[in-house]
Amino acid sequence: MWTDTEMTRRLGIPYPIIQGPFGGGLSSARLLAAVSEAGGLGSFGANNLSADKITQVIDEIRTLTDKPFAINLSIPIEDSERLAINADVIKEVTTLLAPYYNQLGVQFPAVPDRFGQDFDAQMDAILAARPPVFSFVFGIPRTDVLQACRDRGILTCGTATTVDEAVAIDAAGVDFVVASGFEAGGHRGSFLKPAEESLMGTFALVPQVVRRVSIPVIAAGGIADGHGIAAAFALGAKAVQIGTAFLACDESGTEALHRERLFSARAGDTVLSRVFSGRLARGIRNEFIDEMRAHEVQLPQYPVQN
C-alpha cells in the first residue's frame, strides 16, 4: 500500500507527500500546518531568516500543528572566493538593475556587510528547537551537523540534481534524498557540478538515483497530481515532493496576482535562469528574464545577486 511505506512509517505521516520548501517569503507556517494536518509533511524554507526568526517560526508552527514538519536551509558555499564582494561587479549590476527599481518606484538596496545569513547560528536554532525533519539544498552539511541532528532525533533530508549528488548524500549518512528533476520550480539544488551541467529530467533522474542509493528516494520536479505520484512510485520513489502546486493554496505566501500568473501560465512559459538570484532557478518567463539574459554571465553569484 502506497500510504504505508518506509517513508510514512519513519516520518509518522499518513501520506508520502512532502510539501516543497519555498524561499523568498513564500513559505508560511499556515501552509506548512495545513499540509501536515492533512497528512503530508509541511516544509518551511528558512534560509533567509535569522536564527531568532527561525526559533519564532518553529514556535508558531507548533501552535498550529502537532504533526511532523520540516525546516529547510541552504548549505553555504564553501568556496569563499565565489562570495567575495567585488566592488566592480556590484557597480556593474547596480547599473543594470537601476532601471527596474526606478520603474517600480522601489529604492535600490544598500550593499550589506555580508550576504546571506549565518548558517551556524541558523543551525544552532534548529538543533535547539528540534523539528522532526531538517532538510537542505545546495550541498551537504558538515559531519558534526549531521551527527548533532542524529543525536537529537532530527531526521535529515538532502536534495540531489544528479546521481553523483545523491550518492554523496547517501554516503554522508543522510536519512532521505530528494531527486529533483529539471522540471522542478525554483532553484536547482546542484552542488557538485554547475547547475547548468546538472540538468536531468525527473523521468531519467529518479530511477537512476533509486538504483544507486540505499536510502529512500523522494521524487520531485513536475509532480502536481495523482498521476504524477503514481508515475513517481513506478519509477521507484518512496515519496514525492510537490512544490509549485502548493503555491495555489490560500495558506501559501503568494499574492493573488502571483497565483494567477502561476496557474494561468501556459505550458512552456517557465524557463531556467540565474538573473534573479545568481543561481539557476526555474520561474515564469517575463521581461526581466528576457532582457537580463544577455548579461547573465556578468551577474554576481548567489547570494550576492539575490
Added chain:
Amino acid sequence: MWTDTEMTRRLGIPYPIIQGPFGGGLSSARLLAAVSEAGGLGSFGANNLSADKITQVIDEIRTLTDKPFAINLSIPIEDSERLAINADVIKEVTTLLAPYYNQLGVQFPAVPDRFGQDFDAQMDAILAARPPVFSFVFGIPRTDVLQACRDRGILTCGTATTVDEAVAIDAAGVDFVVASGFEAGGHRGSFLKPAEESLMGTFALVPQVVRRVSIPVIAAGGIADGHGIAAAFALGAKAVQIGTAFLACDESGTEALHRERLFSARAGDTVLSRVFSGRLARGIRNEFIDEMRAHEVQLPQYPVQN
C-alpha cells in the same frame, strides 16, 4: 490491460512499445524487424535517404518481417531563408571544422548544390510503398500529404516537444502524437518555437499533452525499462517510444565503440547541443561539443551544418 489499448489495436501490435527512429545511419532494417517481430513497432529513420533508397529499404524490411512498422521522415523547414547557403557562413564553419577532419584523417566534404533530400520525392516513395505507419519530426506535413496517407491506409504519427505542438498535430488530423521530453536522445523535434525554448521534461510534458489532445499520446524521453513504461502509462500515455536503449542491440547500426560509450556513459554525461547538425540534439558530451560550444551561435542551421 496495458497490452490491449487503442494503440495496440489500431497498430496491430501486441505491445505498445515503439522503437524510436534513428537518423545518421543508426537505423537498420534488421533492428526494425527484430522489434516488430518481438511485438513492438520497429521504426526506420529515412531522412537521409533518397526516394529510391527508401523504396529499397522498405522492400528489404518486407523480406524480414510481415509485422507493422514505421518509416520516419523530417519535415523540411518552410522558411527557405534559414536554408540559404551563405558563402561567408560556410567559409567560417569550414575553418572551424577543418582541424577535426585533419585529426581524423578524413577529407573535408565539398559544399553540395543542395542540403538535405527532396521531401516530395521521399514522400512519393513512401506513399507508393505504403508502410503501415508514417511518422515524422520537425513539423507537420502539408494537408495533401496527410490526406494521401489516409487514402492509402497509412497511419500517421507526429512528434511534439511542447503542448502547443501536440495541439497543432492533433488539429491537423494526425493519428498519434509522440510527446518527446527533454530527456530524449538525439534531435529535439521542436518546430513551433526554437528548440532552446521548448525544453519540457517528460514528466511535465506527457500529462499536459494528454489533457489537451484527443488522439493517443506516446511518451518519449528517458524511458528505458518497465518502470519507465509503467510511469508513462500512469501519466496518461497509451504507448511509449524508446530510442537509445535499442541502440544496445546488435541489430542496430551502432559500432561496438559507440555502444560501449553509450552504455558505460555515466549519468549526466549527455548534453543538448546544436554543434553536430545545426539543430539542438542530445548526445554524449565529448571534446568536440565542449570546444565548439563557444561557436554555437555562428554555426549554420540544420541541415547545412549536418
